[in-house]
Amino acid sequence: MEYTVQKLAQLAGVSSRTLRYYDEIGLLKPARINSSGYRIYGQKEVDCLQQILFYRELGFSLEQIQGILSDPAFDAQQALYQHRQKLLEKRAQLEELILNVEKTIAFKERGKQMSDQEKFAGFKKQMITENEMNYGKEVREKYGEKIVEQANEKFENMTEKQYEEANALAAEINKTLSMAMKIGDPSNELAQQAAKLHKQWLMYYWPEYNKSAHAGLAQMYVEDERFKAFYDKEQPGTAEFLRDAILIFTGLKQ
Amino acid sequence: MEYTVQKLAQLAGVSSRTLRYYDEIGLLKPARINSSGYRIYGQKEVDCLQQILFYRELGFSLEQIQGILSDPAFDAQQALYQHRQKLLEKRAQLEELILNVEKTIAFKERGKQMSDQEKFAGFKKQMITENEMNYGKEVREKYGEKIVEQANEKFENMTEKQYEEANALAAEINKTLSMAMKIGDPSNELAQQAAKLHKQWLMYYWPEYNKSAHAGLAQMYVEDERFKAFYDKEQPGTAEFLRDAILIFTGLKQ
DNA sequence: AATACACATTTACGCAGCGTGAAGGTCAAT
């Protein structure tokens, strides 16, 4: 059986350009060239092409394939081993690359979360200052107008650095919380650590700390859907969990 | 601090050609060009180069980096995700490649093993001709000295080509057997195919075929530990499986 | 026989990211 470029190309599932290229680089010469200059391939060339494509699929370069096929018995084995070795190295590199990309993603993700929390901080400010919430009202009733004004002032006078510290704290709270959730007990050490961090975080925003206000805020985290959604976005039940941890931390439960 | 190409190149650990190229494609333009046409880079460019190299290490193309750096906040995140996705796909491809290369190695290895089987054939010869085994004895008793001598002669007169054919057959038997093993029933079509191939293989070595000798050999495969080890080396139980298949094939069981 | 249309041919640019010259100017020191 004899084939022209196109026929052979179709048979082998490559382009005719590829066959001409293989001819050009001497990888696969046609059996003969007919009177019109057409390349004519025979059975031997078909077999050879199959071999070429086989090694090509294994990721060998055309040059390597040429080497392997020109001296088949000797090199093929060793070439395969070396090739495998190279592929393994390549894979190791890729693994590392992927790890680095993932680290970068995580890093940026954290950065993004902080800008989310920026909004949240704004949201919180709105809550405290504009008296929209019942709890806002309650706080005002309980602690008076003066303290609320002081809080606003403190918030608005935060330096950039303090702001970043607060956000870093918030990120740590999240992390600690998510770890504590895995254990599942709000009286557990890790959960109490989260509550403590939360207190520290609060102190960036509140003019003074007291346990019942902290506990009240914690309760609000559960009852206000906006807060709840914020805390639950990664893991449902986080708001409740944090509330319970804080209630225990403040000693206002059990 | 200002740098010429070379200085910056040294600082960043790239070649000056690279910096010129980055200038050429507009990825990193020098801060200014001095009166002699020298490229002069400033602090801003140093920082930018750091970013470029960072993303380059993550495997991004220069074009992608250009995109990311020109509109940092917006694209970077998504680009990272997409990039990760692409890397994962690439890894999957690599895995497959490696698997295929290893398969090929194993296949060629088996070819090499055929020269092990050369030993094995020698081993077999020894067994049959030198009357070491009970089964060897039995065969002699059953079929007489003459036929054994004929077998030896046939074996020693095998051409290279016949020998290779026989080895190819042996390889096919192995393959068929391992597939049949997955199904698990020695009366199954594939297992019977293996038995048939085994008969054909035998006929390269035996002067004449008969069912009971075939069945006897099959039994020996199980009872002689050397044969058993040979057949079981890839998958325990293969010797028994082959024996059962051959017993059914020869009709000497059930 | 003319036309159409699918095939064939060679030549050559393009791709990514530089390496590696070549041919020539500039700077500082000798």
Added chain:
DNA sequence: ATTGACCTTCACGCTGCGTAAATGTGTATT
């Protein structure tokens, strides 16, 4: 003035073809 270490701008080369462009052939239909 010369040297030697810099700098500059071309421009080709690497891989494995894709994708024209320009031109010739083979076969079927009108």
